[in-house]
Amino acid sequence: MDIDTLEREALKLPAEDRARLVRDLLDSLDELSAEDLDRLWLEEASQRAAQIDAGEVELISAEEVDRKARALLR
Numbered sequence: 420m421d422i423d424t425l426e427r428e429a430l431k432l433p434a435e436d437r438a439r440l441v442r443d444l445l446d447s448l449d450e451l452s453a454e455d456l457d458r459l460w461l462e463e464a465s466q467r468a469a470q471i472d473a474g475e476v477e478l479i480s481a482e483e484v485d486r487k488a489r490a491l492l493r
Contacts, residue, residue, distance in 0.1 A: 420428075429440060448456065470476045 429437060432440065448459075451459070467476075471478065
Protein backbone atom coordinates (compact mmCIF):
# COMPACT_ATOMS: atom_id res chain seq x y z
CA MET A 420 0.00 0.00 0.00
CA ASP A 421 1.42 3.41 -0.91
CA ILE A 422 1.35 6.43 1.39
CA ASP A 423 -1.48 8.17 -0.49
CA THR A 424 -3.74 5.13 -0.21
CA LEU A 425 -2.85 4.75 3.45
CA GLU A 426 -3.67 8.40 4.08
CA ARG A 427 -7.05 8.16 2.31
CA GLU A 428 -7.95 5.08 4.34
CA ALA A 429 -6.79 6.65 7.61
CA LEU A 430 -8.92 9.73 6.97
CA LYS A 431 -11.99 7.48 6.81
CA LEU A 432 -11.46 6.41 10.41
CA PRO A 433 -13.55 7.91 13.21
CA ALA A 434 -11.92 10.89 14.93
CA GLU A 435 -11.03 8.91 18.05
CA ASP A 436 -9.19 6.26 15.99
CA ARG A 437 -7.40 8.92 13.94
CA ALA A 438 -6.27 10.63 17.15
CA ARG A 439 -4.92 7.34 18.50
CA LEU A 440 -3.13 6.68 15.21
CA VAL A 441 -1.54 10.14 15.26
CA ARG A 442 -0.44 9.67 18.86
CA ASP A 443 1.11 6.29 18.04
CA LEU A 444 2.86 7.62 14.95
CA LEU A 445 4.26 10.62 16.82
CA ASP A 446 5.44 8.37 19.63
CA SER A 447 7.29 6.26 17.06
CA LEU A 448 9.33 9.31 16.07
CA ASP A 449 10.89 9.37 19.54
CA GLU A 450 13.03 6.46 18.40
CA LEU A 451 14.66 8.50 15.61
CA SER A 452 17.95 10.31 15.97
CA ALA A 453 18.07 14.12 15.92
CA GLU A 454 19.68 13.95 12.48
CA ASP A 455 16.88 11.76 11.15
CA LEU A 456 14.25 14.09 12.59
CA ASP A 457 15.94 17.12 11.04
CA ARG A 458 16.07 15.38 7.67
CA LEU A 459 12.41 14.35 7.85
CA TRP A 460 11.24 17.85 8.81
CA LEU A 461 13.30 19.37 5.99
CA GLU A 462 11.74 16.93 3.52
CA GLU A 463 8.25 17.79 4.80
CA ALA A 464 8.91 21.53 4.58
CA SER A 465 10.28 21.16 1.04
CA GLN A 466 7.25 19.13 -0.02
CA ARG A 467 4.85 21.68 1.44
CA ALA A 468 6.71 24.57 -0.20
CA ALA A 469 6.51 22.77 -3.56
CA GLN A 470 2.76 22.26 -3.11
CA ILE A 471 2.32 25.96 -2.36
CA ASP A 472 4.43 26.97 -5.36
CA ALA A 473 2.44 24.63 -7.62
CA GLY A 474 -0.87 26.03 -6.35
CA GLU A 475 -1.92 22.58 -5.10
CA VAL A 476 -2.98 23.78 -1.66
CA GLU A 477 -5.06 26.65 -0.39
CA LEU A 478 -3.32 28.90 2.10
CA ILE A 479 -5.30 30.02 5.12
CA SER A 480 -4.41 33.17 6.99
CA ALA A 481 -3.51 33.05 10.67
CA GLU A 482 -6.53 35.23 11.38
CA GLU A 483 -8.86 32.70 9.72
CA VAL A 484 -7.27 29.80 11.61
CA ASP A 485 -7.66 31.74 14.87
CA ARG A 486 -11.31 32.55 14.11
CA LYS A 487 -12.11 28.91 13.32
CA ALA A 488 -10.26 27.61 16.38
CA ARG A 489 -12.12 30.03 18.67
CA ALA A 490 -15.44 29.01 17.13
CA LEU A 491 -14.66 25.36 17.82
CA LEU A 492 -13.91 26.11 21.46
CA ARG A 493 -17.28 27.77 22.08
